Amino acid sequence: MGSNNIFNGKRFVNLVKQYLFHNYSGILLGVPVLFGISLVAITFLQFINGDNQSNQEEYFLIFVFAYIVIGAFYVGSAFPAFRNKEESLSYLMVPGSVLEKYLVQFIFYPFLYLLVFPLLYFSAYQLSSGFMYVVNPNFIAFDLLDFFQNIIVTRIYSDGNIISEINNLPLVISIGFSIAMAFFFGATTFKKFATLKTLFGLVIYIGLCIGMIYFIMENLNWGQYHPTEDGLYLAPIGSKDQEIISFLILVCLSFGLIFSIVAFLKIKEKEV
Amino acid sequence: MIDLNYLKFFHRRKEILFDNLCFNLKSGSITGLLGKNGAGKTTLLKLIAGMIFPKDGKVEVMGYNPKKREPNFLKQLYYLPEEFYLPNTSVKFYIKANAVFYPNFDYELMDIQMQKFEIPINNRLSKMSYGQKKKFLIAFALATKCKLLILDEPTNGLDIPSKSIFRKMLAGALSEDQLVLISTHQVKDVENLIDRIIILDHGQMIMNREIIDISEKYQFTTVRDTKSIEPLYEESGPIGSRVIVPGNGNSSSVDIELLFNATTSGIKLT
Numbered sequence: 001m002g003s004n005n006i007f008n009g010k011r012f013v014n015l016v017k018q019y020l021f022h023n024y025s026g027i028l029l030g031v032p033v034l035f036g037i038s039l040v041a042i043t044f045l046q047f048i049n050g051d052n053q054s055n056q057e058e059y060f061l062i063f064v065f066a067y068i069v070i071g072a073f074y075v076g077s078a079f080p081a082f083r084n085k086e087e088s089l090s091y092l093m094v095p096g097s098v099l100e101k102y103l104v105q106f107i108f109y110p111f112l113y114l115l116v117f118p119l120l121y122f123s124a125y126q127l128s129s130g131f132m133y134v135v136n137p138n139f140i141a142f143d144l145l146d147f148f149q150n151i152i153v154t155r156i157y158s159d160g161n162i163i164s165e166i167n168n169l170p171l172v173i174s175i176g177f178s179i180a181m182a183f184f185f186g187a188t189t190f191k192k193f194a195t196l197k198t199l200f201g202l203v204i205y206i207g208l209c210i211g212m213i214y215f216i217m218e219n220l221n222w223g224q225y226h227p228t229e230d231g232l233y234l235a236p237i238g239s240k241d242q243e244i245i246s247f248l249i250l251v252c253l254s255f256g257l258i259f260s261i262v263a264f265l266k267i268k269e270k271e272v
Numbered sequence: 273m274i275d276l277n278y279l280k281f282f283h284r285r286k287e288i289l290f291d292n293l294c295f296n297l298k299s300g301s302i303t304g305l306l307g308k309n310g311a312g313k314t315t316l317l318k319l320i321a322g323m324i325f326p327k328d329g330k331v332e333v334m335g336y337n338p339k340k341r342e343p344n345f346l347k348q349l350y351y352l353p354e355e356f357y358l359p360n361t362s363v364k365f366y367i368k369a370n371a372v373f374y375p376n377f378d379y380e381l382m383d384i385q386m387q388k389f390e391i392p393i394n395n396r397l398s399k400m401s402y403g404q405k406k407k408f409l410i411a412f413a414l415a416t417k418c419k420l421l422i423l424d425e426p427t428n429g430l431d432i433p434s435k436s437i438f439r440k441m442l443a444g445a446l447s448e449d450q451l452v453l454i455s456t457h458q459v460k461d462v463e464n465l466i467d468r469i470i471i472l473d474h475g476q477m478i479m480n481r482e483i484i485d486i487s488e489k490y491q492f493t494t495v496r497d498t499k500s501i502e503p504l505y506e507e508s509g510p511i512g513s514r515v516i517v518p519g520n521g522n523s524s525s526v527d528i529e530l531l532f533n534a535t536t537s538g539i540k541l542t
Binding site for chain 2 (some may be wrong): 096271
């Protein structure tokens with residue numbers, strides 16, 4: 001008797017195991033290499049930046065920059081089987097459903113990266129700071145974790161008092177998800193230079209969107225339109241800060257979900 | 273087991289490869305799919321395996337539509353392509369990672385076949401030669417005990433002793449509910465192995481017959497002089513002419529190469 005053709009837990013576990021058996025050397029090598037490079041780069045910067053580094057936000061900027069750049073290349077290299085005809089054949093012939101194969105790649109590429117890279121970078125930063133304290137007792141490190149916790153919450157002040165706090169973490173996660181899924185989609189679509197082609201596509205897409213918004217706002221004078229408070233109840237964005245954030249989260253999630261679905265359909269229709 | 277009805281396929285719209293191709297194959301057979309380079313053998317195998325999709329017509333394999341690539345279909349089918357991929361892992365890990373997908377996988381048979389092919393179990397696949405990799409995949413394919421085995425040019429890259437081992441292993445490892453479809457242009461390699469022959473030429477199936485049926489109807493022999501007989505087809509050689517003559521009740525073993533050459537040169541063997 002046959003098992004479920006859409007999703008089967010046992011088969012999914014077997015696919016995960018298969019991925020690990022085939023790629024364990026890459027994973028075992030990749031994690032320490034990423035940690036090591038982060039550690040060396042951070043230690044080098046901490047050495048040359050003087051004793052008091054409490055205000056040096058560059059460590060966070062480096063994190064964001066590296067997170068996006070390395071992430072784009074790593075997630076863009078998902079579905080490595082599709083880069084090669086023989087590997088594609090072998091991959092497509094594995095008795096697993098499209099959903100299971102998709103989820104395996106999702107776990108080992110965008111999901112793993114989005115979780116593991118911050119952990120590696122922050123661990124490397126803490127380790128490097130600890131090392132610097134040992135070699136230089138006057139060293140004052142930039143508090144990366146505290147800085148991150150501060151920027152993740154937007155505080156709205158009135159007369160010097162905090163009147164509301166908005167947690168931006170869901171927005172950050174949804175932006176990360178949508179960007180990752182764009183590159184994940186690129187990995188299923190492009191055979192060669194998937195990351196660069198996706199980047200090029202995104203630049204064109206975002207450029208067109210900005211152009212369209214500019215046209216609407218400037219040439220059609222929508223920018224001059226100031227609705228009354230009563231009229232705003234129809235606006236999808238809303239007027240309050242929390243509503244704007246929620247709207248942006250929704251936009252990013254939708255963007256990511258659309259890319260996820262299209263990526264899924266791409267594998268389903270793949271021919272070798 | 274395999275039903276093709278009015279199959280139409282093309283890579284480019286102007287160059288139609290298969291047009292209204294129909295045939296069916298039942299289990300319990302080792303079928304040789306022969307054809308010249310570019311005849312469409314690999315394309316046909318890929319259509320059967322669901323790696324490419326027909327433009328029109330119907331392909332049904334074991335009751336499934338291959339295009340859907342359902343796991344219950346894929347676990348009953350093993351496709352060994354001519355050019356294959358093996359990950360950078362050990363033989364042991366590869367078997368551990370992949371055998372679980374095939375419910376009838378025979379680990380004992382895999383060990384025996386690896387010994388026959390002299391494949392060391394602790395070797396990394398990436399360190400093996402092309403021929404060794406191919407032998408490993410042939411052993412794996414047979415051990416899966418899949419109902420349908422598709423082997424595309426399996427003897428390419430094998431040395432002479434390995435070709436002989438391959439023939440013996442294939443003949444010995446199969447059961448009645450299995451069908452093996454072997455595509456090759458090296459017709460000598462599948463002689464005395466296949467029990468059915470399909471010949472493709474320019475996308476057309478010009479022959480689909482059982483070997484026993486051919487051997488009963490025709491005689492394949494070598495003669496010094498063809499004047500006294502009226503051969504249906506002849507090929508001159510250094511020691512005489514290889515000929516196909518009507519059997520007239522006498523059966524002989526089929527010279528696949530001669531049969532192939534005769535058929536592809538337009539001789540109709542009814």
